[in-house]
Structure formats: structure tokens, C-alpha cells
Amino acid sequence: MPRLTARERREGYQREYAFQKRHGKPFFPNAVFHDTIVSLIVVALIMGLTILWYAQFGPVSADPTAERVGGLLGPAYEAKADPGVLGYHPQPDWYFFFLFELLRIFKTPQLLIVGTIIIPTIWMVLLIGWPFIDRNPDRRLSRRPIALAIGVMVPVVLLTLTFYGSKAPGVGGAASTEPGAAAFAGGACSTCHVLANAGTAGNVGPVLDDAKPDYATALKLITNGQGGMPSFKATYTEDEISCLAGYVATWSAAVGETPGPNADTAKETYPASCEKAGGLFTGTASSAAGP
Numbered sequence: 421m422p423r424l425t426a427r428e429r430r431e432g433y434q435r436e437y438a439f440q441k442r443h444g445k446p447f448f449p450n451a452v453f454h455d456t457i458v459s460l461i462v463v464a465l466i467m468g469l470t471i472l473w474y475a476q477f478g479p480v481s482a483d484p485t486a487e488r489v490g491g492l493l494g495p496a497y498e499a500k501a502d503p504g505v506l507g508y509h510p511q512p513d514w515y516f517f518f519l520f521e522l523l524r525i526f527k528t529p530q531l532l533i534v535g536t537i538i539i540p541t542i543w544m545v546l547l548i549g550w551p552f553i554d555r556n557p558d559r560r561l562s563r564r565p566i567a568l569a570i571g572v573m574v575p576v577v578l579l580t581l582t583f584y585g586s587k588a589p590g591v592g593g594a595a596s597t598e599p600g601a602a603a604f605a606g607g608a609c610s611t612c613h614v615l616a617n618a619g620t621a622g623n624v625g626p627v628l629d630d631a632k633p634d635y636a637t638a639l640k641l642i643t644n645g646q647g648g649m650p651s652f653k654a655t656y657t658e659d660e661i662s663c664l665a666g667y668v669a670t671w672s673a674a675v676g677e678t679p680g681p682n683a684d685t686a687k688e689t690y691p692a693s694c695e696k697a698g699g700l701f702t703g704t705a706s707s708a709a710g711p
């Protein structure tokens with residue numbers, strides 16, 4: 421495309437404008453009619469799918485806990501929500517998996533802001549500014565290597581993040597109902613430590629199933645911190661810390677219901693300290709859901 425001066429461009433535009441004004445179709449009623457028809461088709465499609473969905477599930481059981489089985493278009497509704505459940509792994513809807521995975525990459529408290537605020541903000545600003553950044557009038561792909569590269573890279577990155585995000589374990593909520601598990605999984609520990617019994621997958625601190633700390637080590641680390649491990653003296657009471665240390669010592673490297681190799685070191689205090697700490701620390705659904 422030959423380069424035009426600003427004046428030539430303006431004149432060209434005015435010629436085109438005058439031509440369209442005389443010979444083009446007016447917005448009203450042509451475009452409005454067009455949009456109305458398309459909107460009606462979309463609404464009709466949604467209504468059709470709704471009718472199909474309603475027609476395809478069988479009689480609904482009166483039992484409120486029964487699963488509502490359905491066909492291709494999904495169940496009528498799912499089993500009743502239970503706020504006392506400890507083993508629940510919340511996950512975002514699939515179209516948020518890429519963000520979910522981004523948060524898992526930047527998961528230390530210091531870096532969290534990069535994944536939650538900085539990257540999405542840069543992304544938004546780039547999108548808004550794109551017409552001002554990219555002023556290349558050429559539409560042929562071979563002349564637009566940078567735009568082409570970015571255009572390919574963005575969906576690849578998003579799809580990759582979505583794929584890994586879909587396989588990530590849910591956040592919060594403990595896998596087991598042992599005393600201390602819910603506090604470990606729901607609190608600060610889950611972001612930094614892997615502990616299979618609690619169902620956590622943090623990647624900052626040591627994998628506790630490998631470290632297998634004994635009660636005294638765990639108690640000392642949780643109380644005073646060390647290196648990258650923060651001190652929890654100000655966060656938790658003595659009973660709560662003792663409960664967490666007992667939980668970690670007992671259930672690190674556990675195989676199913678069989679406690680780990682250092683369980684004996686916590687025998688004196690665990691799970692009694694959890695009972696004293698109360699609330700989320702006791703590990704029973706009813707008290708965890710309590711006030």
C-alpha cells in the first residue's frame with residue numbers, strides 16, 4: 421500500500437463518506453432489523469436447549485440428598501449443598517482455569533500480587549491500547565510477523581495454562597478429617613507445603629511427606645519460623661500450634677489410615693491439643709462448621 425499524506429487520506433475518506441451517504445443503506449431500519457433477527461434466533465436457541473434439557477431428565481427423587489441424574493445437557497440439579505463438608509475441593513469454572521493456574525505459579529505471598537494484579541492489569545492496558553500501538557495498515561499475514569507471532573502465542577499460552585489449571589488440585593478444604601487437617605489445609609500452610617493427608621500442594625517449603633518432621637522439630641519451626649518459614653507465634657495460640665505440629669508429625673508420609681513414621685513423637689499431645697484448640701482444629705465436620 422503506497423504511503424498517503426494526511427491530507428490525501430482525509431480527502432479519500434470524505435469521498436467515500438459522501439458516496440456511502442448517497443448510495444449506502446441507512447442504519448435504521450436495515451442494521452436494527454438485522455440485529456433483531458439475530459437476537460431472536462439466539463433467544464430461540466436458548467429456549468430450545470432449555471426445553472430439551474427439561475424433557476431429558478427422569479422423575480426427580482424426593483430425597484434431598486439424592487443425585488439428580490440427567491442426560492447430555494446436565495442434571496436437573498445436584499445434591500444439596502452441605503456446609504459441614506471438610507473434604508470439598510473448590511475449583512473455578514473451566515474458563516477461569518488459566519487464571520487459577522497463574523495464581524499457582526506465583527504463589528508465595530510476596531509474588532502473589534504479580535499473578536493477581538500486575539499481569540492481568542498489563543494485559544488489560546495492552547488490549548485497550550492495541551489500536552494505538554499497532555498502526556500497520558497492512559492486512560497480509562506475511563507482512564505482519566510480530567502480530568502473527570503474538571496472535572499465535574496468546575491462545576497457546578492460555579490453552580496451556582487452562583490445561584494445567586484443569587489438573588490442579590482444588591484450593592482449601594482438607595482431604596482428611598483428622599484433627600488439624602482442616603486448619604493445615606485451610607490456613608497458611610497449604611500455600612507452601614505438600615502434605616498428602618491434608619491434600620495440599622504448596623511449592624515453597626519442603627514436601628512434608630519427604631521431610632517427615634518429628635513433633636519437636638515441627639513445634640519449633642511453626643513457633644519460631646526459620647529461613648523461608650514464617651513464625652506463627654502471633655497467629656495461633658499454643659494449643660493451636662501444638663495441634664498443627666502434632667498433625668504434621670503424625671500424618672506426614674502417612675499411608676492411608678496408617679500414620680507416618682514420626683507419629684509416636686506426637687503421642688503425648690496429639691490429638692488432645694486439637695480438642696483444646698477447638699473450632700477448625702478438632703477435625704469433625706460439626707464443630708468446623710460451628711461459630
Ligand code: HEC
Binds near residue numbers: 609611
Ligand atoms: C511462606 C511459606 C511457608 C508457610 C506459609 C509455611 N511454611 Fe513451613 N516451611 C517453609 C520453609 C521454606 C521451610 C524450610 C525452613 C528451613 O528449613 O529453613 C519450612 C519448614 C517447615 C517444617 C519443617 C520441615 C522439616 O524440614 O522437617 C514444618 C514442620 C513446617 N514448615 C510446617 C508448617 C506449618 C504447620 C505451616 C502452617 C502453620 C507452615 N509450615 C507454613 C515455608 C512455609
